[in-house]
Amino acid sequence: MPGLAEAFERVGSFLERRLPFMHAAGAALAVTDRDEILGVVVRGFADAARGAPVRPETRFQIGSISKSFAAIVAMQEVEAGRLDLHAPVTEIVPWAKLPQPFGPITMHHLLSHTSGLAIGVEEVYEAPSAVWNLRGLPPGFAPGERFLYSNDAYKLVGVVLETVTGRPVHELLADRILRPLGMHHSTAAITNEVRLDQSVGYQTVFDDRPPHREHPLVEAPWIVCNTADGSIVSDVVDMSAYARMLLNRGAETITSESFELLTCPVVDAEWESSWYAYGLFVADDGRRVWHSGGMLGFTALMELQMANGLGCVMLVNGDGDRRPVVEYALAAVGAALRGEELPEVTDPPDPSLTPNAPAYEGTFGSGDRQIVVEARDGRLVLRKGAIEVTLERLDGDDFLVPNPTLDRFLLRFGRDEGGSVVEATHGADWLPKEGHVAPEPPAVPDVWRAFVGHYRGRGLWEPSFRVVLRRGALWKISPNAETGEHELQLMPLDDGSFRVGAEEWRPDRIRFEDPADGRTLRAVYDGASWYRTFEN
Numbered sequence: 429m430p431g432l433a434e435a436f437e438r439v440g441s442f443l444e445r446r447l448p449f450m451h452a453a454g455a456a457l458a459v460t461d462r463d464e465i466l467g468v469v470v471r472g473f474a475d476a477a478r479g480a481p482v483r484p485e486t487r488f489q490i491g492s493i494s495k496s497f498a499a500i501v502a503m504q505e506v507e508a509g510r511l512d513l514h515a516p517v518t519e520i521v522p523w524a525k526l527p528q529p530f531g532p533i534t535m536h537h538l539l540s541h542t543s544g545l546a547i548g549v550e551e552v553y554e555a556p557s558a559v560w561n562l563r564g565l566p567p568g569f570a571p572g573e574r575f576l577y578s579n580d581a582y583k584l585v586g587v588v589l590e591t592v593t594g595r596p597v598h599e600l601l602a603d604r605i606l607r608p609l610g611m612h613h614s615t616a617a618i619t620n621e622v623r624l625d626q627s628v629g630y631q632t633v634f635d636d637r638p639p640h641r642e643h644p645l646v647e648a649p650w651i652v653c654n655t656a657d658g659s660i661v662s663d664v665v666d667m668s669a670y671a672r673m674l675l676n677r678g679a680e681t682i683t684s685e686s687f688e689l690l691t692c693p694v695v696d697a698e699w700e701s702s703w704y705a706y707g708l709f710v711a712d713d714g715r716r717v718w719h720s721g722g723m724l725g726f727t728a729l730m731e732l733q734m735a736n737g738l739g740c741v742m743l744v745n746g747d748g749d750r751r752p753v754v755e756y757a758l759a760a761v762g763a764a765l766r767g768e769e770l771p772e773v774t775d776p777p778d779p780s781l782t783p784n785a786p787a788y789e790g791t792f793g794s795g796d797r798q799i800v801v802e803a804r805d806g807r808l809v810l811r812k813g814a815i816e817v818t819l820e821r822l823d824g825d826d827f828l829v830p831n832p833t834l835d836r837f838l839l840r841f842g843r844d845e846g847g848s849v850v851e852a853t854h855g856a857d858w859l860p861k862e863g864h865v866a867p868e869p870p871a872v873p874d875v876w877r878a879f880v881g882h883y884r885g886r887g888l889w890e891p892s893f894r895v896v897l898r899r900g901a902l903w904k905i906s907p908n909a910e911t912g913e914h915e916l917q918l919m920p921l922d923d924g925s926f927r928v929g930a931e932e933w934r935p936d937r938i939r940f941e942d943p944a945d946g947r948t949l950r951a952v953y954d955g956a957s958w959y960r961t962f963e964n
Contacts, residue, residue, distance in 0.1 A: 431767065432765070435763065435764035436468075438770055439457065439469050439756065439760055442774075445775055446753060447471055447472055450747065451641065451746050451748055453630045453645060454470070454482035455744045455745075455750075456468065456470045456483075458667070458741050459668075459758065459761045461738055462672055462675045469757070470482040470486070474486045474628065475628045476628070477628070485663050485665065486626075487625060488626065488661070488728065488745055489629065489659075489661050489724075489726040489728075490662055490667065490743065491723040492657060492658045492719060494601075494656065494657065494658045495582050495658070497616070497656075497660060497670075497707070498657075499707030499708070500604070500690065502539060502588075502589060502706070505593070507682065511535065511588075511592050516528075516534060517532075517533055517534060517538065517588055520592065521591050524560075526563065527565070528567070530569065530570035532571065533571050537581075538581040539585060539706040540694035541578055542576070542694065543576075544569045544573070545581045547576070548583070550579065550888035554655070555583040556587060558583045561954075561955045561956075572695075574933065575695040575704055576935070582655075586656025598615075599616075602615070608680050609666075609670060610666075610669055611662065611666035611667075611669055614661060615662075618652055618723075622661050623650060627726075627745040629723070629725015629726045629746070630645040630648055630725050631646065633645070635892060635907075636894075636963070637835055637907055638837075638838055638907045638914065640830045641779075651888070663743070664743055667730065667741040670730075671732060671739035674717065674732055675739050690708065691717060716734070718730060718732065726743070726745055727746065728742065728750070729741070733762075740754045740758050752776075779821060781806045782806065782808050782827075785806055788841055789801055790849070792861050792862070793858075798859075799812045799854075800812075807819075815831055817830060817831040817834065822838065825840060825841040825842070825843070827840075836855065837854050839852055840853045850864040851866070855894070855905065857898070869900030869901075872901075876897060877897065878940070878946055879951075880896060880902075881894070881947065881960050882895075883960055884958060884959060903917055904928055916930075918938065921937075925938060926938050928953070937953075938953045939951070940952075947960065
């Protein structure tokens with residue numbers, strides 16, 4: 429079709445300009461309609477050390493897009509009369525013995541992320557062990573009350589499906605979805621054999637601070653797993669077949685009635701103007717269906733335009749914002765199909781440019797903790813002693829500080845009720861703007877000072893976090909790739925532990941143990957252990 433080849437050339441150029449700003453070695457992207465793949469774009473390296481380029485058949489781990497596969501198998505079991513979405517899961521899996529102080533948790537709640545269960549620290553990667561750990565972690569709110577994304581909830585979905593069918597979940601996904609759709613280069617379990625035939629996953633070298641584009645890439649750790657929340661390995665050709673199935677409303681997998689249930693909005697996810705259904709985000713009154721994914725060293729995004737019949741899948745061996753590329757690809761290909769003018773290829777936004785930069789200017793803090801922030805040509809420059817560094821806006825009032833002595837924490841500006849910037853925080857430092865007077869912070873128990881430090885553990889998404897004392901409160905700070913939440917306040921509870929997060933509905937808990945020489949050596953976070961490290 430005239431214009432389609434040029435559209436994909438532009439998509440390739442658009443991706444090529446953004447890849448250096450991503451923490452990734454390479455990426456593959458495909459656009460499909462309801463009938464066939466319209467084109468594939470690949471850039472970068474599948475294995476940077478060997479110089480092996482990404483190809484259309486290069487496999488990546490798709491992460492949480494896998495959740496929709498598990499939800500489809502659940503719909504199949506409903507159709508067969510073997511699964512009741514509204515039965516308590518503890519009746520289906522009696523050994524799970526979930527605490528349910530607010531009422532029964534059902535498959536409906538698990539599939540829609542409304543169970544109240546914690547996201548899961550994933551110290552161990554096997555689903556039964558993760559479910560066993562949930563026995564000691566009560567949900568934070570009544571089932572169905574609100575949205576809270578939970579990987580452990582979907583691990584339990586997999587356990588339920590295995591219990592109902594008597595088969596491993598990865599075999600179910602392969603037999604029920606991968607093979608019927610002709611996804612013969614995909615697998616539903618991450619094994620050591622898979623490592624021989626997939627791209628290398630990459631992450632930035634520092635796992636204890638917000639990633640910055642100047643941080644070099646290293647090979648990500650490897651895990652073996654078959655859990656329902658994110659263990660599928662695929663390529664963009666196979667994933668296009670999956671996207672076509674969804675664009676055709678579940679053809680070859682579930683009935684149209686089941687597809688309606690699968691994509692029926694259940695809860696406002698308060699995320700990119702989307703609702704969550706079963707394993708899928710739904711937006712624009714059902715016209716847009718999508719899901720992102722992430723695993724160690726991999727990220728992904730699938731977006732479907734249901735009315736237009738177009739879908740795009742982007743797979744990345746690393747991290748970075750996929751949405752601008754996917755949205756451009758859909759816009760360019762859609763314009764070509766309609767015979768319209770193609771959108772121009774633009775450069776990525778300069779992260780050092782800050783809208784309304786003068787609003788942040790001022791002197792913050794005092795003494796050896798004082799910083800000066802200046803606006804220069806639309807950029808913010810931080811000065812601290814002999815250090816001078818240009819800030820890079822991450823989101824809202826949060827900024828990266830790309831300097832080796834300051835990059836462990838975000839610089840976060842705070843505003844008063846009138847919207848004026850009056851303070852900044854950086855790790856343990858609270859930095860009031862010159863002239864701003866705030867109430868004295870509350871006194872803290874002396875024992876809290878023993879908790880302050882840097883902890884390391886085996887959590888999949890949080891290999892380390894820091895606990896700091898700032899203005900009368902303890903804070904847990906982590907560059908959490910899964911939740912995106914870098915700072916959460918620790919709220920003291922009657923039993924000596926802390927709720928992680930100021931909101932009362934949060935289910936996560938942390939306690940500090942093993943005191944020695946005025947410091948605790950271990951932090952037990954949602955049942956898993958992190959240990960104090962010598963690092964600052």
